């Protein structure tokens with residue numbers, strides 16, 4: 001996994017889980033988790049079956065070659081898939097010590113019933129993410145974004161989409177998959193089922209295909225501000241939100257951050273005066289969608305405007 005430094009993250013966290021890496025053990029290292037995914041088709045095609053590094057990553061949910069959902073457990077006994085338990089390379093090779101066997105019951109994972117259940121569009125999007133991880137950059141809405149920045153922002157976007165308060169409104173079924181352990185810190189996408197992550201892959205893929213219009217459209221339809229999205233960065237506040245994600249949301253959705261020019265304020269002051277016959281600064285600030293209703297600059301412009309009105313009348 002360390003080979004992904006500079007591609008998936010800029011450095012490895014000294015402690016704690018690595019973002020995007022699916023855990024194979026719980027926090028106390030006692031219980032096994034379904035953190036290892038495999039594609040039976042890939043294992044079938046390999047001359048010597050081996051596990052791909054990316055099968056441990058949360059954003060990898062389907063195989064773009066075989067166009068099927070990755071499996072994360074033995075289809076026969078339901079045990080999590082764990083390469084280490086097979087003792088490959090430790091002793092004399094045996095028929096059991098091969099990557100395609102279930103460590104528990106010995107079932108051949110290559111024979112797991114798999115059929116193509118993924119459309120071309122979705123597999124293209126999965127390919128895009130895997131290519132980004134390989135190349136170190138991606139094109140988002142006509143702009144080149146470094147992969148570390150991209151995956152940082154994608155984590156925020158996925159976490160946002162995963163939130164049940166609005167996922168249904170965004171067309172993601174809240175019943176679509178369950179978290180393995182609801183007592184776990186719910187911020188982590190790494191504890192979300194493959195099925196749910198596949199739905200997130202699809203939704204985020206649609207957004208990225210039409211960046212940023214579709215996301216902005218959906219968020220404004222539901223009345224969601226940029227703050228609702230950016231709060232998913234709260235665990236790493238020092239790093240800030242990557243620019244590629246921050247900019248369009250800031251530009252199109254975040255009225256609270258908007259700072260009007262003096263000329264714009266004056267326009268609204270004139271308009272309010274024409275409508276009401278008098279001007280109040282808090283009304284001007286409200287119409288301009290400003291952060292606070294009591295803004296000293298707006299107050300000053302109103303006062304000057306009203307004073308001038310009075311003077312001309314006299």
Ligand SMILES: [Zn+2]
Pocket residue numbers: 039040041042043063064065066067
């Ligand atoms: Zn495959």
Ligand SMILES: [Zn+2]
Pocket residue numbers: 074075076077078079102103104105106107
């Ligand atoms: Zn098994």
